[in-house]
Amino acid sequence: METIRKIVIVGGGTAGWMTAAALSKILGANYAEITLVESDDIGTVGVGEATIPQINIFNRLLGLKEDDFIRQTHGTFKLGIEFVDWARKGHSYFHPFGPYGFDMKGVSFHAFWQKLQTLGVSDSISDYNLQAVAAREGKFMRPVQVENSPLSTIAYAFHFDAGLYAKFLRRFSEGLGAQRIEGRIVSADKNAETGFLEAVVLGDGRRIEGDLFIDCSGFRGLLIGQQMGIDYEDWSKWLPNNRAWAVPTARVHDNQTPYTRSTAREAGWQWRIPLQHRTGNGYVFSNNFIDEQAAMDTLLQNLDAPPLKDPMLVKFQGGHRHKFWEKNVVAIGLSSGFMEPLESTSIHLIQVGIAKLLQMFPDKGFEQADINRYNRLSVLEYEYIRDFLVLHFNQTERDDSEYWRYCRNMELPPRLQEKYDLFRSRGRIFRENEELFNDTSWFAVMVGQGMTWRGYDPVADVMSDEDVKRQLFGIKDAIRKSSDYMPTHEDFIRANCAM
Numbered sequence: 122m123e124t125i126r127k128i129v130i131v132g133g134g135t136a137g138w139m140t141a142a143a144l145s146k147i148l149g150a151n152y153a154e155i156t157l158v159e160s161d162d163i164g165t166v167g168v169g170e171a172t173i174p175q176i177n178i179f180n181r182l183l184g185l186k187e188d189d190f191i192r193q194t195h196g197t198f199k200l201g202i203e204f205v206d207w208a209r210k211g212h213s214y215f216h217p218f219g220p221y222g223f224d225m226k227g228v229s230f231h232a233f234w235q236k237l238q239t240l241g242v243s244d245s246i247s248d249y250n251l252q253a254v255a256a257r258e259g260k261f262m263r264p265v266q267v268e269n270s271p272l273s274t275i276a277y278a279f280h281f282d283a284g285l286y287a288k289f290l291r292r293f294s295e296g297l298g299a300q301r302i303e304g305r306i307v308s309a310d311k312n313a314e315t316g317f318l319e320a321v322v323l324g325d326g327r328r329i330e331g332d333l334f335i336d337c338s339g340f341r342g343l344l345i346g347q348q349m350g351i352d353y354e355d356w357s358k359w360l361p362n363n364r365a366w367a368v369p370t371a372r373v374h375d376n377q378t379p380y381t382r383s384t385a386r387e388a389g390w391q392w393r394i395p396l397q398h399r400t401g402n403g404y405v406f407s408n409n410f411i412d413e414q415a416a417m418d419t420l421l422q423n424l425d426a427p428p429l430k431d432p433m434l435v436k437f438q439g440g441h442r443h444k445f446w447e448k449n450v451v452a453i454g455l456s457s458g459f460m461e462p463l464e465s466t467s468i469h470l471i472q473v474g475i476a477k478l479l480q481m482f483p484d485k486g487f488e489q490a491d492i493n494r495y496n497r498l499s500v501l502e503y504e505y506i507r508d509f510l511v512l513h514f515n516q517t518e519r520d521d522s523e524y525w526r527y528c529r530n531m532e533l534p535p536r537l538q539e540k541y542d543l544f545r546s547r548g549r550i551f552r553e554n555e556e557l558f559n560d561t562s563w564f565a566v567m568v569g570q571g572m573t574w575r576g577y578d579p580v581a582d583v584m585s586d587e588d589v590k591r592q593l594f595g596i597k598d599a600i601r602k603s604s605d606y607m608p609t610h611e612d613f614i615r616a617n618c619a620m
């Protein structure tokens with residue numbers, strides 16, 4: 122067994138620097154030399170500003186001071202996503218972080234809420250989630266330890282400037298000994314017998330040797346695709362969006378919402394992400410249903426402040442590499458695949474890729490069993506997220522454009538139909554194999570998109586009608602009071618982590 126001594130990371134976008142930071146922190150400079158190569162000429166995608174709560178695990182792993190991290194990335198806090206005009210025009214709902222209420226007598230909270238509806242109480246499900254109520258009122262604070270209070274379990278993530286985040290992680294990684302090389306890679310040397318990569322070669326002739334190569338080169342997939350020949354599995358039939366216009370606008374005073382907004386449009390959807398110094402906006406669309414110019418016009422007509430620069434077009438294809446790891450090359454970030462940013466999952470997938478790599482970290486023997494497991498789990502992770510995304514597009518009343526008619530009638534991925542069938546019968550949801558999105562998320566979006574159920578879960582009758590009402594109204598009241606107690610999002614930032 123020979124230990125890996127040289128790790129070469131190709132690319133210095135979010136994926137490259139997250140990988141460099143985590144490997145530097147966990148393995149340390151004494152274990153292996155970590156070199157990151159990036160090209161200033163090529164640059165990074167530079168979008169990607171919304172996250173999900175799992176990023177806190179990554180930040181804790183690195184030992185980051187959160188206020189410092191927010192300040193340096195001009196970040197804000199995120200309690201969930203508001204979906205406007207998705208189920209139908211004029212309708213909106215909230216997909217919050219954290220659970221609705223809590224389970225009682227071993228029965229899920231949402232079963233009791235469904236029973237409550239049958240009893241003629243038409244409370245919104247959002248009233249039972251502190252993040253949703255606080256978001257509606259522009260409130261935020263970190264959890265505090267108060268027994269039996271929703272304030273002790275506030276779940277949150279961040280919005281931040283992706284470029285500043287990469288810079289922040291660069292300083293962190295270099296501080297732990299990672300080396301950065303600037304230059305454009307023009308070719309690579311492979312061992313003719315084994316097919317393993319030996320070195321990448323820069324335009325000026327420099328040769329950077331490695332034992333393990335991590336491809337963070339973005340959509341071009343410089344190593345995994347171009348060198349290792351691993352093809353891309355195209356998911357356009359399920360995720361038809363393939364373009365995005367992105368444009369920042371000036372910060373709108375007092376409108377630093379502690380949530381992302383996603384508004385459905387004629388042929389896609391528009392994001393709005395508030396940062397401390399500006400707001401990120403973009404229109405994700407399919408050019409099979411709207412041309413690029415019309416999409417750009419739509420975006421520019423629907424901004425809440427003047428643009429700070431010209432919109433930037435990003436082209437992509439939903440899907441993933443057939444293999445994420447081949448021989449001594451592991452692809453992390455956009456080089457491994459991409460699903461549109463509707464539920465802010467890309468940065469999370471980078472984090473999962475790094476975590477799995479550390480779990481199955483190779484020696485120079487590169488055991489095929491480790492590689493196979495890594496690849497199998499990566500594909501599954503993608504498939505579960507894909508199904509959740511498809512739900513948003515497919516379950517809608519909208520039929521006002523060719524795009525929405527396509528989405529409503531698309532062929533479903535196999536596992537999704539089973540989820541629909543279970544929900545439509547007794548409102549049941551099952552989280553499969555630790556898939557990323559839990560039953561709260563599925564419930565929020567299924568109810569939000571207007572799905573209905575034939576009857577509530579019969580085990581909700583373990584509590585009498587009166588008890589269900591009393592318990593649920595008590596939960597709602599505690600959430601209401603907790604939100605009243607919270608400071609506004611702007612005040613919280615001002616007091617703790619203003620840039």
Ligand code: FAD
Pocket residue numbers: 131132133134135136137158159160161163164165166167168169170171172283304305306307337338339340341343365367403435437453454455456462465466467468469
């Ligand atoms: P890139 O940022 O493209 O970086 C690639 C790196 O490789 C660069 O440093 C480049 O210089 C280098 N490189 C490439 N070729 C060479 C070469 N020949 N020689 C040397 N260096 C080279 N994610 C979220 O989690 N939340 C979001 O809200 C979100 N929004 C998004 C919106 C859009 C429209 C898009 C397209 C993506 C979004 N993402 C989001 C995804 C997120 O932007 C990416 O996952 C993230 O930025 C990682 O990108 P990357 O590092 O893989 O690639």
